[in-house]
Amino acid sequence: MSIASLRRYLSLASSISRLVKPSLGGNGYAASSTYALQTVGLNVYYGGRKILDNVNLAVPRNTVFAIMGPSGSGKSTLLRVFNRLVELAPNARVEGRVLLFGRNIYDPSVDPMEVRRQVGMVFQNPNPFPHLSIYDNVALGPRLNGLARNGEELDRLVEWALRKAALWDEVRDRLHEPATRLSGGQQQRLCIARAIALKPRVLLMDEPTANLDPESSRRIEQLIVELRDDVTVVVVTHSPGQAARISDHVAFLFSGRIVEVGPTREVFTRPRSELTERFITGALG
């Protein structure tokens, strides 16, 4: 085979593989995948420090999955592995496989932006964009990702997201006020609306009630349970009580390792590990 024809063959082969390669959007997933997320032999390092050590998890779809553990156990890092936000830290290194509906999101062919559109996130501190109005906070993601064809469609999407986040009735008359005028609990629900406006398949929540008053926390917890029908929710919490109240499955993370994982009822009634029992009863940090 001459060099020229070899080159032609290779370029043809690569364009075919591009054609048949499943995209991350919708139909690219194996419909049979029962797990929204799976980690296989996951290790994460910051520089030379090992933050997560051989984490193996499976998050069933349309459930609430809680990751609980004391501070410094690596919970937030694990959550940021699921949307590749961990890569914002310049010295972070991820080993192992993370499957989103069966597809490894750390495969070199996967665009992290595409992953993040499928995997929304809500943060520990309510962080609506301070320079934008309530409406624009929710509309920004769909607008920049081309999810709405026109203004009317965008309006409908914003309303849908705000209703889902149980915030619509409180803000329908003040959509164009700055988001920072809302109370802490309302801001957090706005952040939930902002995340679900992209219609993600997984929603990550990093201690979403840690900085809220008890009443606001209760509303958010109720919301998480309701959201389960639309998305798979992975929620990080340092409170075993919260994990027990809202989750279907729970993993206990300690010093970067999974100590125990299973259905919430089982883990809380018959913990297999003494460490888990001490954490659940509050005897541990």
Place this chain on the structure above:
Amino acid sequence: MDGRRLLDKLFKATVVALSVAVLLPLFHIVGTIIYEGGRTLLEGGLGFLAGPPPLGIGPALAGSAVLVVLTTLLGVPVAFLTAVLAVEYPESLVGRAAKLLSKSFVEIPTILVGVLMYTLIVVPMGSFSALAGASALAVVILPYVYTYVEEALSSIPRTYREAAFSLGLTRAKALVHVFMGIARRGIATGILIGVAKAAGETAPLLFTIGGGTQTYFRGLGAPIDAVPLLIYQYVQMPSEAYHRTAWGAALVLTLLYLAVFVAVRRAVKEVKY
């Protein structure tokens, strides 16, 4: 009164005295400019602003306007992009180099920048020019604009950066729609500082724009005048008339500063977290 209270009073008195000592010269300068320049401006009126020298500063004022616009066009985009590089890719070689170079530009005496542009632009073109002046000014304002923009962008709390990227935004989209919005006041201030510097600097213009011209703007390749250069040249003249014109020009420069600063800082509202 015990010793501790006495010491406290003494300390306060010293701080107040030193503050006054620092501010007094500033007030004196501004006061003198308003008094002396005000006289010239009132006498000359519109003719002073638009007319030719020695009694008017028309060509110099027009020249300064051209230089400021040109300098902003040349310098601000470079400074802005360098700042973005340094903030978004702090670990990369380009990011680190940008940071180091931009900061060390502050240390270069501005007159040397003028000499550099003299050899790079004036000599090959065979003439003093607006272009050479603006290029020199652009280099001078670069580190100032850079520093402010970099400061503004890097002081955005990490949680907003994470939130922007968690929505699947590219770096460019996150920068334009989120980071620049949050940091808009700092960025605007940085650009203003650059504009103010460009309007007020004299040394970079000494070897570049020619100056002293009696005519208005004649093209980017032709000599041009500027208000600071006019002040510099006229105060050295023996005649009182030139001194009067220089005072008036100083007041105009000061008023322009104030007007632009107040206007922009009012227009660009601070983002409250």
